[in-house]
Amino acid sequence: MALVSRILRSRPSSVSSYHYISRTFASAVSSETDIKAASLLGLNKPLPLRQEPRGGSLQWIFLGCPGVGKGTYASRLSNLLDVPHIATGDLVREELSSSGPLASQLAEIVNQGKLVSDEIIINLLSKRLEAGEAKGESGFILDGFPRTIRQAEILEGVTNIDLVINLKIREEALLAKCLGRRICSECGGNYNVACIDIKGGNGSPGIYMAPLLPPPHCASKLITRSDDTEEVVKERLRIYNEMSQPVEEFYSIRGKLLEFEIPGGIPESWPKLLQALNLDDHEDKQSAAA
Numbered sequence: 001m002a003l004v005s006r007i008l009r010s011r012p013s014s015v016s017s018y019h020y021i022s023r024t025f026a027s028a029v030s031s032e033t034d035i036k037a038a039s040l041l042g043l044n045k046p047l048p049l050r051q052e053p054r055g056g057s058l059q060w061i062f063l064g065c066p067g068v069g070k071g072t073y074a075s076r077l078s079n080l081l082d083v084p085h086i087a088t089g090d091l092v093r094e095e096l097s098s099s100g101p102l103a104s105q106l107a108e109i110v111n112q113g114k115l116v117s118d119e120i121i122i123n124l125l126s127k128r129l130e131a132g133e134a135k136g137e138s139g140f141i142l143d144g145f146p147r148t149i150r151q152a153e154i155l156e157g158v159t160n161i162d163l164v165i166n167l168k169i170r171e172e173a174l175l176a177k178c179l180g181r182r183i184c185s186e187c188g189g190n191y192n193v194a195c196i197d198i199k200g201g202n203g204s205p206g207i208y209m210a211p212l213l214p215p216p217h218c219a220s221k222l223i224t225r226s227d228d229t230e231e232v233v234k235e236r237l238r239i240y241n242e243m244s245q246p247v248e249e250f251y252s253i254r255g256k257l258l259e260f261e262i263p264g265g266i267p268e269s270w271p272k273l274l275q276a277l278n279l280d281d282h283e284d285k286q287s288a289a290a
């Protein structure tokens with residue numbers, strides 16, 4: 001795993017000596033139309049991103065289809081490595097639940113399974129990064145961004161991404177996993193009531209994923225995302241293949257892509273992911289220190 005070893009060697013365990021640089025979003029977008037759109041949306045403010053990896057923190061991205069488990073694994077790594085997990089889907093949902101001017105426009109797009117415009121998503125991300133910077137955050141694990149080549153190009157223009165983890169899973173599992181997702185309306189905990197049990201055959205192994213059931217105090221408060229209906233999930237998968245799969249290639253040709261096939265449920269997959277990231281001894285040290 002030469003790529004991961006190189007990255008981890010350049011990153012000391014402390015996160016203190018890290019600092020952000022500021023770049024204007026307007027200078028990151030390429031065409032004149034982009035610049036006009038950016039200034040109309042008020043995006044020509046500093047975007048707090050780091051230009052060069054200096055060690056001290058990391059800038060990672062999770063790619064993968066809806067339902068593959070980006071949120072689950074990004075959030076676990078964020079806790080392990082003490083870097084913020086920033087999911088653009090969460091930023092969109094926060095905006096949706098606010099009474100802000102964008103809410104009704106976003107609801108229509110999200111509930112059809114379509115992508116929000118690059119301008120809006122970069123605006124939300126930029127605000128989140130600024131708020132994090134003000135709190136002293138450094139580094140990030142991005143989940144759900146970039147989702148288009150243009151988003152990837154813009155990000156590449158303003159900062160240096162260390163590693164992109166591309167999560168994959170047998171296609172048959174994706175729909176069931178999305179339809180089984182539940183969120184606790186009180187604590188925000190993520191659960192999954194689906195039991196995936198796909199038999200192996202024709203050279204491919206079977207896959208078993210136990211449901212991730214809520215604790216008793218969350219069980220009566222579960223809600224389903226409004227875009228997790230069969231019709232909308234199928235549209236999101238179609239859009240992923242059309243708009244987001246090319247982003248995998250974008251990072252692959254830059255030597256930053258680590259492919260990881262999810263072998264099963266969390267107990268089986270998490271240690272293997274840590275191994276692929278050369279982080280297995282890191283977790284041992286963390287639990288020993290706890």
Ligand SMILES: Nc1ncnc2c1ncn2[C@@H]1O[C@H](COP(=O)(O)OP(=O)(O)O)[C@@H](O)[C@H]1O
Pocket residue numbers: 065066067088089090092109110113114115116117118121143144145146147148151227236
């Ligand atoms: N980078 C992005 N670009 C455009 N739209 C986005 C982006 N991230 C999130 N969204 C919008 O938010 C919705 C929910 O995103 P997310 O929670 O990441 O869903 P998924 O389960 O499909 O990965 C998407 O369907 C899309 O409408």
